[in-house]
Amino acid sequence: MKKRVLSLIMILTLITALFAGCGKNGNAVGTGKGTETGGKDAAEKTFNGVDISKPVTLKMYLLGDRTADFDKVYAEINKRLQEKLNATVEVEFLSWSEHDKKYSLLFSGGEDFDLIFTAAGWGHYENTVAMGGFYALTKDFISTYAPDIMKVVPEVAWSQATIDDSIYMVPNYQNEFGNNVVGLRGDLLQKYGYNDITSFDQLLEFYGKVAAGEPSVSPLGTQAGGLYYQYLLDKGMDTVSGTSTKELFLYNTVNPEDKTITYALDWAGFTDYCKLAKDLYDKGYWSADSLATTEERQDGFLSGTSASLIWNIGTTETYVDQANKEHPEWKAQIFDTSPSVAKAVNAYINNGMAINATSKNKERAMMVLNEFYTNPEIQDLTSLGIEGTHWKAEADNQYSVLDAESNYGVDANCNWGWVNMTIKRLEYKANPDEVDNKVKAIKDSWNANIKPEHIYDGFTFNNANVSSQAAAVETVLDQYYTPLVLGMAGDVDAAIAELRKQLDNAGIQSVYDEIKKQAESYAAGN
Amino acid sequence: MNENTTARAKRIKRGLDSRVLAFLSYFINGVVALFCLVPFIMVISASFSSEEAIKLNGFSLLPQNFTLEAYSTVFKEPSVILRAYGVTIFLTIFGTVAGLFLQTMTAYVLSRKEFEWRNKFSFFFYFTTLFNGGLVPYFVLMTRYLGLKDNYLALVLPLLFSVYNLLIMKSYIMGIPESLIDAAKIDGCGEFGTMVKVVMPLLKPAMATVGLFIALAYWNDWYNAMLYIGKDEMQPLQYFLYEQVNNIEAYKRLVESMGGGSTAAVSAMSMPTQSLKMALTVVVTGPIILLYPFVQRYFVQGITIGAVKG
Numbered sequence: 154m155k156k157r158v159l160s161l162i163m164i165l166t167l168i169t170a171l172f173a174g175c176g177k178n179g180n181a182v183g184t185g186k187g188t189e190t191g192g193k194d195a196a197e198k199t200f201n202g203v204d205i206s207k208p209v210t211l212k213m214y215l216l217g218d219r220t221a222d223f224d225k226v227y228a229e230i231n232k233r234l235q236e237k238l239n240a241t242v243e244v245e246f247l248s249w250s251e252h253d254k255k256y257s258l259l260f261s262g263g264e265d266f267d268l269i270f271t272a273a274g275w276g277h278y279e280n281t282v283a284m285g286g287f288y289a290l291t292k293d294f295i296s297t298y299a300p301d302i303m304k305v306v307p308e309v310a311w312s313q314a315t316i317d318d319s320i321y322m323v324p325n326y327q328n329e330f331g332n333n334v335v336g337l338r339g340d341l342l343q344k345y346g347y348n349d350i351t352s353f354d355q356l357l358e359f360y361g362k363v364a365a366g367e368p369s370v371s372p373l374g375t376q377a378g379g380l381y382y383q384y385l386l387d388k389g390m391d392t393v394s395g396t397s398t399k400e401l402f403l404y405n406t407v408n409p410e411d412k413t414i415t416y417a418l419d420w421a422g423f424t425d426y427c428k429l430a431k432d433l434y435d436k437g438y439w440s441a442d443s444l445a446t447t448e449e450r451q452d453g454f455l456s457g458t459s460a461s462l463i464w465n466i467g468t469t470e471t472y473v474d475q476a477n478k479e480h481p482e483w484k485a486q487i488f489d490t491s492p493s494v495a496k497a498v499n500a501y502i503n504n505g506m507a508i509n510a511t512s513k514n515k516e517r518a519m520m521v522l523n524e525f526y527t528n529p530e531i532q533d534l535t536s537l538g539i540e541g542t543h544w545k546a547e548a549d550n551q552y553s554v555l556d557a558e559s560n561y562g563v564d565a566n567c568n569w570g571w572v573n574m575t576i577k578r579l580e581y582k583a584n585p586d587e588v589d590n591k592v593k594a595i596k597d598s599w600n601a602n603i604k605p606e607h608i609y610d611g612f613t614f615n616n617a618n619v620s621s622q623a624a625a626v627e628t629v630l631d632q633y634y635t636p637l638v639l640g641m642a643g644d645v646d647a648a649i650a651e652l653r654k655q656l657d658n659a660g661i662q663s664v665y666d667e668i669k670k671q672a673e674s675y676a677a678g679n
Numbered sequence: 680m681n682e683n684t685t686a687r688a689k690r691i692k693r694g695l696d697s698r699v700l701a702f703l704s705y706f707i708n709g710v711v712a713l714f715c716l717v718p719f720i721m722v723i724s725a726s727f728s729s730e731e732a733i734k735l736n737g738f739s740l741l742p743q744n745f746t747l748e749a750y751s752t753v754f755k756e757p758s759v760i761l762r763a764y765g766v767t768i769f770l771t772i773f774g775t776v777a778g779l780f781l782q783t784m785t786a787y788v789l790s791r792k793e794f795e796w797r798n799k800f801s802f803f804f805y806f807t808t809l810f811n812g813g814l815v816p817y818f819v820l821m822t823r824y825l826g827l828k829d830n831y832l833a834l835v836l837p838l839l840f841s842v843y844n845l846l847i848m849k850s851y852i853m854g855i856p857e858s859l860i861d862a863a864k865i866d867g868c869g870e871f872g873t874m875v876k877v878v879m880p881l882l883k884p885a886m887a888t889v890g891l892f893i894a895l896a897y898w899n900d901w902y903n904a905m906l907y908i909g910k911d912e913m914q915p916l917q918y919f920l921y922e923q924v925n926n927i928e929a930y931k932r933l934v935e936s937m938g939g940g941s942t943a944a945v946s947a948m949s950m951p952t953q954s955l956k957m958a959l960t961v962v963v964t965g966p967i968i969l970l971y972p973f974v975q976r977y978f979v980q981g982i983t984i985g986a987v988k989g
Contacts, residue, residue, distance in 0.1 A: 249929035
């Protein structure tokens with residue numbers, strides 16, 4: 154009996170050992186070691202005067218999932234990289250479900266790789282820099298190994314990417330506007346005699362007519378929250394980004410000289426808006442459900458219960474197009490309610506690429522980034538796929554989609570880190586409709602009048618030092634602040650006084666002091 | 680209830696009071712059971728409803744605008760999902776059998792008074808529930824030192840042992856009369872034989888309970904797969920489905936932020952999400968629910984009826 158048990162255990166251990174052995178051999182991936190490409194004479198190859206005779210394979214991490222044709226497209230890209238730089242890339246994906254956890258593990262776990270996608274805020278940029286994961290890119294390094302990137306990326310993008318006097322990412326270069334526009338029902342505009350909406354006040358006026366005259370359509374439905382942002386935009390104010398303080402702290406974004414941070418309750422504009430909101434809510438501009446709705450922002454607009462949709466221009470266009478496809482009689486259209494106000498461009502560091510500090514091929518990695526970034530052929534491949542299979546070239550550097558199955562998609566393969574608007578193709582519209590033309594006109598007007606950068610545009614408040622007060626403030630805001638800006642708090646002056654008292658008790662003063670302190674040191678350091 | 684009591688119950692004519700009591704208790708139990716079923720029925724209904732209907736009217740007891748769209752999204756590539764099913768079933772069966780055996784054996788040893796260091800060992804096990812090295816050292820150990828990347832052992836080993844189950848098992852074994860074990864010894868049974876032939880049969884209810892816990896843990900585990908499994912064809916069902924939902928949501932967010940009006944954007948917006956989640960829930964919970972009836976009877980069974988008389 155005993156013997157048999159012993160032998161059983163022995164066998165089990167053996168099997169386990171075997172399995173573990175498999176595992177060990179299974180992951181010997183040859184990265185970072187120069188894997189010889191067969192039969193190629195190591196002729197003297199150079200790039201910008203640098204010797205690149207040793208062939209290398211670079212490992213690159215991207216976010217998202219591998220589309221069906223991804224490997225096919227990257228085989229094409231590798232052909233070109235091989236020819237020009239004697240290098241190929243091997244791509245691994247961190248899926249949407251795992252990147253939050255695994256991103257930092259790649260660095261702390263000592264994974265052997267060279268390039269990785271990163272982004273300020275949502276893409277782990279600051280945290281990874283803090284843990285020393287990225288290689289610091291000096292201007293010398295960049296201009297030696299990526300001379301063309303140096304020519305494209307503007308100075309402001311580099312300064313956004315700077316943390317403690319060093320740059321750790323190559324930011325992407327495209328002007329994305331983060332502010333919202335308003336999508337409106339064209340049939341209602343016509344009915345009440347409007348051709349265009351050119352100001353915030355005019356928008357409210359039109360809303361009033363809808364509220365009074367349309368029993369089944371509400372001006373804003375359950376989405377009243379967006380209106381306050383249109384109001385702030387109109388007043389040239391922006392919120393200090395950071396967590397848990399909502400719109401409590403504002404700064405004058407259109408005047409770079411003005412470095413004060415305003416506490417919303419001390420700003421007359423806030424009281425004015427709350428009074429306005431109460432008035433509008435009482436007149437039925439939006440429904441009581443706005444406080445806690447399960448609807449998504451576009452639902453009311455698409456189902457016809459709300460006359461407007463307030464969102465960024467890209468998304469608004471998507472849904473306005475969808476609404477017009479389903480209900481051509483609506484003639485929905487897009488409007489900029491503050492055309493005279495200069496619009497801010499999203500930070501360029503919202504998408505970018507970084508080099509692993511422990512990479513064995515930093516120079517070659519930088520050269521590869523240079524190709525991705527500035528070689529139009531590779532830019533097209535990464536963004537659209539293979540010409541003739543996934544897309545067709547049109548005049549003026551435009552494209553039209555052939556890839557009906559979305560086997561590669563458009564901008565769906567984490568190519569966002571090296572988007573370069575100077576060479577990126579735009580979609581060709583065979584018969585541009587009114588919405589297309591309007592969007593183009595709005596974007597052109599914005600691009601012609603970009604808001605000069607305010608030092609606080611790139612500032613993010615970190616509430617770690619006042620986390621307990623910040624948490625207390627957050628609960629107060631949910632209870633007292635949100636109903637106030639939605640006009641549901643009854644007597645406005647009394648409600649603001651109550652909010653002020655509650656916030657004082659929660660310790661808003663120490664949060665405010667901390668924000669001011671951080672903002673000052675941020676402004677001094679940049 | 681054994682046969683004697685039921686037979687006697689038939690013979691005694693029940694009075695009105697006990698009949699009222701029986702009716703009431705059945706009624707209340709029935710209502711509570713129904714309440715437990717309602718959410719699940721809603722999930723099933725929602726998985727057959729159209730996305731728009733859910734958005735407009737919320738969830739309901741009956742499917743609205745009956746459609747199979749969500750399921751067709753889930754089973755877009757049936758071979759892939761079936762393979763993920765296979766992986767999960769294999770892991771669950773293998774892990775449950777091995778884990779149950781190991782945990783029962785450990786609990787048995789720890790419960791034996793002859794084992795001098797049993798308290799020290801118990802403390803050693805318990806200590807691991809209070810303190811651990813954290814995620815990074817654990818990850819490094821698993822990937823660099825044990826080389827368990829893309830290896831099924833990475834999914835089996837972490838769940839093989841649960842201290843919580845060990846405590847359940849141990850306290851249960853403590854309830855078995857020592858005289859039984861002594862008797863086995865006197866009859867010439869070895870240590871291992873005593874455990875397998877004498878103790879284990881008495882542990883059926885506890886083993887069923889613990890086995891179910893282990894099986895559920897393996898069935899529901901996606902976290903280890905997230906950390907250690909990179910290859911798509913090795914993914915267990917839970918993680919595979921979790922990724923699907925996340926991908927669709929991420930894709931929608933992406934399209935929102937990337938600028939709209941493009942051909943790709945409009946098609947992305949019409950993908951089901953709410954109904955898809957419900958369909959996934961049904962796909963995932965279906966098989967494991969079938970496990971319950973099989974182990975159910977062990978829960979109810981008495982423990983040592985007729986084992987030791989007097």
